[in-house]
Amino acid sequence: MIKIVGLNMKRLREEKGLKLREFARQLGVSASFVSQMEKGKASPSLSTLKNIADKLSTTVGDLIGEGHKLTDSPVTKEEERINLQNLGKGVSVYLLTSQDSNKQMQPLLFKLGKNANSGESKYNHFGQEFVTVIKGAMELKLNDSLFILKKGDSIYFNSKIPHSFRNIAEGETEAIWVITPPSF
Secondary structure, three states: OHHHHHHHHHHHHHHOOOOHHHHHHHHOOOHHHHHHHHOOOOOOOHHHHHHHHHHOOOOHHHHOOHHHOOOOOOOOOHHHOEEEOOOOOOEEEEEOOOOOOOOOOEEEEEEEOOOOEOOOOOEOOOOEEEEEEEEOEEEEEEOOEEEEEEOOOEEEEEOOOOEEEEEOOOOOEEEEEEEEOOOO
16 A cells, blocks of 8 residues: 555656655655655655645545545445555554545544554644544543543544544554545
8 A cells, every 4th residue: 555655646746746855845754755655665654644635635545546446335344444554653544435526524443552642743624523432542632622532432623623642541442533524
């Protein structure tokens, strides 16, 4: 999957006429890191992948090739889920739907390993989010407010509020995360 991301990233960057160094500067990373990502030799973090998608006016789903696997069925089997692997900090994200250009929301399965977190930076973007914990426990920060979510708990918030999360369970935590509009 890393190679697919790199190929799509390079194609979209070149279509926009962006030079590698200029693109790296916009992302706040080194040109060598962008080059390694485009060659499939480095894996971006979830926040970097989202930033790449934003800068290229696309979605993470398009970067990982989600649109290349069109189907007539509205069902996504567990073994067909696309896994955004190695996104750093012990976070795995699974796309729970197939590609649909009319999609109004993006349901995701987040699996957080022990001590996993979203990183030092807080996310904020246009849209809204709904999260429900189905296993374990997590801490979700919205601005300076801290919320503890355990199995069965849920939260709904405006994505413009700077937010971050971390696993506080002894083992793995799983959460269904729904983002609107779709960004993956």
